[in-house]
Amino acid sequence: MAVGSTFEVMAEPNRRVIVELLRERERTVGELVGALDVSQPAVSKHLRVLRSAGLVESRVDAQRRYYRVQALPLRELDAWLEPYRAMWTKSLDDLERHLDQTQGGKRAGRARKAR
Amino acid sequence: MAVGSTFEVMAEPNRRVIVELLRERERTVGELVGALDVSQPAVSKHLRVLRSAGLVESRVDAQRRYYRVQALPLRELDAWLEPYRAMWTKSLDDLERHLDQTQGGKRAGRARKAR
DNA sequence: CAGCTATATAGCTCCTGAGTTATGTTCGGC
DNA sequence: GCCGAACATAACTCAGGAGCTATATAGCTG
Secondary structure, eight states, rough: OHHHHHHHHHHHHHHHHHHHHHHHHHHHEEEEEEEHHHHHHHHHHHHHHHHHTTEEEEETTTTOOOOOOOOOTTTHHHHHHHHHHHHHHHHHHHHHHHHHHHGGGGGTOOOOOOO | OHHHHHHHHTHHHHHHHHHHOOOOOOOOHHHHHHHHHOHHHHHHHHHHHHTTTSSSSEEEEEEEEEEEEEOTTHHHHHHHHHHHHHHHHHHHHHHHHHHHHHHHGGGGGGGOOOO
């Protein structure tokens, strides 16, 4: 529930891969195992962690379990990042101003700021 | 540099506290130690990790070192989250539609969607 | 220069967490 | 009703990382 747990859960590389795979479409445990280069129990363990963090849900079909992403908890990360957006925007603006000063008119037709 | 390292660095609770403290203003190591309930070497170690991830910078003043946030690496987290924004927006819309259906006109003057 | 302050580094301990193998459970097919 | 497929759980190992104490380094102060 806390932003901390979401951060910690998403810090694990294989879990991020799982979430990215499930973003495209729901998948069975077997499909994830095939994509991940770790054992099936390891994948089940990651799915357990992800489920208890509310980041995935599952649907049963016979012996198969289809997992899908539940993105809402990621919103907490987004909210946590909010105060920093202004800071990196400023950093980029400062960088740009610096480039404008040092390189002068060399880049007249250049594309405008990416935010 | 990779989004993975940024995730892992920010997963540590004390490091997140440090970054949040430095968001307000630059601080010395001693100030951070006073706020954190861990030893001074532990704080220095966290600062080292944060510095090598590009998340903080330091300025020397006599024996003191003032640390400040460098927010740019956090932008990678923001970018990573991007594809999921549409998903949680949809989840919230679905929830709202559901509430509208089940509770009908009970909440006529209610505040509008928060995004 | 002696001693104090502020911070970094070294060396160590300890616990957590990610991985493994082995086994349990559930379900469909024959 | 049995066997195999699909997944979860149990029990264990092992490495890394976060913490600590002790010590080194750098700079002010008197």
